[in-house]
Amino acid sequence: xxxxxxxxxxxxxxxxxxxxxxxxxxxxxxxxxxxxxxxxxxxxxxxxxxxxxxxxxxxxxxxxxxxxxxxxxxxxxxxxxxxxxxxxxxxxxxxxxxxxxxxxxxxxxxxxxxxxxxxxxxxxxxxxxxxxxxxxxxxxxxxxxxxxxxxxxxxxxxxxxxxxxxxxxxxxxxxxxxxxxxxxxxxxxxxxxxxxxxxxxxxxxxxxxxxxxxxxxxxxxxxxxxxxxxxxxxxxxxxxxxxxxxxxxxxxxxxxxxxxxxxxxxxxxxxxxxxxxxxxxxx
Numbered sequence: 001x002x003x004x005x006x007x008x009x010x011x012x013x014x015x016x017x018x019x020x021x022x023x024x025x026x027x028x029x030x031x032x033x034x035x036x037x038x039x040x041x042x043x044x045x046x047x048x049x050x051x052x053x054x055x056x057x058x059x060x061x062x063x064x065x066x067x068x069x070x071x072x073x074x075x076x077x078x079x080x081x082x083x084x085x086x087x088x089x090x091x092x093x094x095x096x097x098x099x100x101x102x103x104x105x106x107x108x109x110x111x112x113x114x115x116x117x118x119x120x121x122x123x124x125x126x127x128x129x130x131x132x133x134x135x136x137x138x139x140x141x142x143x144x145x146x147x148x149x150x151x152x153x154x155x156x157x158x159x160x161x162x163x164x165x166x167x168x169x170x171x172x173x174x175x176x177x178x179x180x181x182x183x184x185x186x187x188x189x190x191x192x193x194x195x196x197x198x199x200x201x202x203x204x205x206x207x208x209x210x211x212x213x214x215x216x217x218x219x220x221x222x223x224x225x226x227x228x229x230x231x232x233x234x235x236x237x238x239x240x241x242x243x244x245x246x247x248x249x250x251x252x253x254x255x256x257x258x259x260x261x262x263x264x265x266x267x268x269x270x271x272x273x274x275x276x277x278x279x280x281x282x283x
Contacts, residue, residue, distance in 0.1 A: 034282035036105060040087045040275070045075045050087075050103070059106040062259060064099060066092050071101035073261070079274050081121045081196045086276040091262035093269055102137075102261030105280070110138070110205060110255040112230055115283040118201040120260060121276045124193055128269030130170030135273075136163040136201065137259040143231055143250045148240070159231045160255060162263065163201060163215075165191065172199065172222065174213050179231050180239060184213055189222040196276070207232040207253070230255075 038057060042049040050058045065071050069092035080086035091101045110116055118136060139160035164175035166183065170191035174184040191197065197218060204212040207230040215223040233249040240247035258280055265271050 032281055032283050034108070035279070037279040039083050039277050040075060040085045041083045042075050042085055045077055045085065047073065047075055049075075055107075058103050059257070060104050062100055062102050062104055062261075062263070064097055064101075066095045066097050066099045068095070071099060071262075073101050073103070076274065079123060081123070081276040083276075086123075086274045087261070089261045089271075089273045089275070091265040091271045091273070093271075094264075094266050099265040100263060101265075102259045102263045104257055104259045106257045108254075108256050108258060108280075108282070110282055111252060112205050112207055114205045116201075116203045116205060117281045117283075118258070118279070119199065120278045121196050121198050122191075123196050123274035123276075124170075124191065125272040125274075126269075127193065128271060129168040129267050130165040130191065130271075131168050131268070132264075132266045133165040133170070133262070133271060134162050134175070134264040135165075135172075135199075135260065135262070137263045138162070138255045139257050139259070140231060140253060140255045142256055143253045145247045145250060148245065148247055158257075159236075161203075161229050163199075172215060172217060174201075174215065174223065174229075176227070176229065179228065180235050181228050184223060184225050184227060186215070186223045189217055189220060191217070203229050205230050205255075 061073060063071055071092060072090040074088050075085050076088040077084050087103065089101050091099050093099060137160055139158040141158040143159065144157045159178045161179065162175045164173055165171065166173045166185050171185065171187050172191055173186060176183060200216040202214040207228055209226055209228055211227055211229040213225050213227055213229055231249055231253055236247050236249045260275055260278055262271055262273055
């Protein structure tokens with residue numbers, strides 16, 4: 001019971017309140033087999049330009065509005081870090097609905113052994129508390145057991161790892177509740193406000209404690225820990241079995257989408273966020 005609740009409900013409560021496989025002994029560089037970059041540049045400041053029919057940019061927008069407000073997303077040319085455009089999000093605080101507004105890239109195939117590097121520049125305006133604000137999600141929706149279905153809510157059907165702010169001051173951390181792991185936290189480097197901030201998130205993917213997890217903010221390493229960062233079939237099976245439910249993590253297990261923006265805003269206030277210079281590289 002305790003492990004099941006941790007897996008499926010601790011994260012909901014929380015949001016509301018090593019070797020990579022290409023490494024060898026020769027020191028030769030690892031080949032990149034996937035690279036996606038976007039600086040959100042447009043011709044006419046139109047959001048639609050990020051969603052061309054050929055699918056070579058972004059896939060969709062995820063938006064869940066609180067009951068009495070409408071979240072916002074737009075291309076801006078008044079606040080940017082490079083080029084002439086950035087992406088602006090305004091996420092009102094949650095009420096009975098968990099407030100979200102982010103942009104999503106589908107079609108990834110990140111699996112155990114891959115080395116993943118995600119970079120982005122963020123500008124968080126104002127002085128509101130950042131506690132539990134979520135900025136980037138890397139998720140596996142296809143690995144959910146279809147026989148179990150949606151009895152546990154949409155929030156729990158896409159296991160993954162996420163970048164989350166811990167504490168009111170906003171200490172960027174790696175949240176792992178949806179794969180039944182603890183949050184990898186740091187409290188030495190509070191996230192700067194009202195300025196552009198460069199973030200690098202590096203992982204060597206593993207469903208065991210051999211995974212590597214590293215965060216760099218403005219060139220300063222703030223977190224470097226071993227730990228699981230992929231769903232583990234046995235952990236899921238055991239957690240469900242405690243409730244008398246047979247659960248089979250679908251194979252092959254891989255992360256197929258990344259989301260960036262305000263992927264959840266359970267903070268006490270409204271969040272205005274700008275994003276520029278996004279990239280995800282898989283080696």
